Amino acid sequence: MNITLVQGDITEQRVDAIVNAANSSLMGGGGVDGAIHRRGGPEILQECRRLRASHYGEGLPTGQAVATTAGRLPARWVIHTVGPVHSTTEDRSHLLASCYRESLRVAGHLRAATVAFPAISTGIYGWPVDDGARIAIQTVRAVGASVDEVRFVLFDAPAYAAFEAAL
Template sequence: MDILPVVGDITTRHVDVIVNSASSSLLGGGGVDGAIHRAGGPAIIAECRQIRRDRFPDGMPAGEAVATTAGDLPAKWVVHTVGPVYDARRDQRAVLRSCYRRSLEVADELTASSIAFPLISAGIFGWPVEDALVQAFAALCGADTGLEQAELVLFSDATMTIAEQVLYGDEA
């Protein structure tokens, strides 16, 4: 799978699957979650409500992933995953990597060939950007998937510079 870091707005990516860094409620919120729900329209929230009723009445646990329609987004599907909230006293790197791994597994079940991820947990959930990138690349580079391409959609040029250093080391 080709892994491509890009700077941009995840809601405009022309891929099969857009990954939402969701709240456990699956009902929208701030950051990437709110942007995807706003841009995707009411079809996404309707499916999220159904998933809450049928599968996760107490909220979706961190590290898990589920798919819905993409509504008005250019993608076919949205895969919602809940990242862990950063806590320096608890090692939750495996949970963060699980968000990427489980999202890829759900995308494979959908027979998708391309996917776009935000930098999960690096926004409001407070995960340090450099380590969030390390965990994202570790999960994506080691993935056993049928997908052909994964984009890591970053929120700034400064984050892209860090991503290039993490991914390419001194070659960046």
């Protein structure tokens, strides 16, 4: 498995699966989640509504992952995962690692060869980007996934630098 880094917009990545740093409602939101829903179009939201009505009535639990169509994105699927909110009083790193592990498990089930990840939980959820990068890289390496390429798509230069240092 190759791990690559890109600074840019995850919604523009031509990969089999894009990972969405979703909120538990699966109904879209801000940041990466909002961008994916806006660019992907209503097809993603329709599948998310079906998931909420069937398997995830109370929302997708933190650290878990589920796939939908990618709608109008240049990918085949969106893998939605709910990252933890950072806490200075409780170690939630196992939940952040689970996001990467579970997303790769879903990607394997889909037989996705290429997967693009954002820096999960490092935006509005407040996870320090250096620590988030360390957890992401360590987890992806440890999983030994069946995908050919894991691409981390990082929004800005500081996030890119943190992932480059972790790699």
